[in-house]
């Protein structure tokens with residue numbers, strides 16, 4: 001990413017309420033073209049709601065969301081054409097083959113008919129599913145399903161890929177596989193990636209910058225190293241005990257979310273979304 005990279009996503013004062021609850025509460029966020037940006041936060045921080053506004057699946061009642069300069073409220077189709085979205089929920093059909101699933105997305109996203117077969121093949125190859133492409137998805141492992149969903153989102157060659165907890169419920173090897181394929185596609189295309197994750201180690205390793213979200217807005221923003229160093233410097237200045245080892249991103253996260261982290265990390269929600277993914281494996 002260069003200093004003058006274009007802005008892929010700009011949110012200004014984005015607010016979205018469910019009843020009396022402001023799920024997103026004055027969110028200001030800029031994602032630069034070409035970066036991998038991690039949106040982190042405890043359960044209920046507002047990450048999914050914010051992402052759904054960016055993808056135009058929810059309206060933008062207050063504030064502004066722009067995707068490559070297009071207003072998500074006024075120009076929804078232009079925004080949709082620019083992005084690929086992998087939601088938390090299962091988006092692949094177990095009764096179809098991998099290739100049929102990706103072909104369906106190619107049709108929905110108006111990939112020209114003449115190019116479709118080639119583009120479907122390329123998307124499957126990009127996520128390492130060429131050999132399994134003609135098997136029913138019901139026989140795939142959880143990691144393969146996630147990679148297939150990635151292929152579905154990639155078939156339209158999006159400039160911006162948005163992934164909502166792409167690795168939740170996967171084993172460490174499958175998690176690494178998903179990230180490696182995201183990294184390879186990004187390196188090949190220069191695509192911008194916006195991802196939410198609960199896994200601090202993944203954010204640390206794979207994201208260029210992260211934003212820590214809590215109670216609907218960004219509370220800390222920077223590269224993982226900047227955030228860790230910032231907390232370390234503050235602790236040293238305060239003469240805090242236990243400053244021998246540098247803080248991890250998880251320490252930064254706990255510092256921001258504080259006790260709210262424990263309060264809000266609804267076990268039921270966690271279990272439910274983990275199971276949602278795990279169910280794909282069975």
Ligand SMILES: Nc1ncnc2c1ncn2[C@@H]1O[C@H](COP(=O)(O)OP(=O)(O)OP(=O)(O)O)[C@@H](O)[C@H]1O
Nearest residue numbers: 018021023041042043044045046047048049050269
């Ligand atoms: N459809 C809905 N109806 C009512 N409240 C909702 C709805 N969806 C989300 N909320 C509430 O909005 C707040 C933000 O939820 P959201 O799912 O955006 O958070 P999140 O950071 O994505 O959490 P998670 O990490 O668990 O996915 C929470 O208080 C949640 O209970």
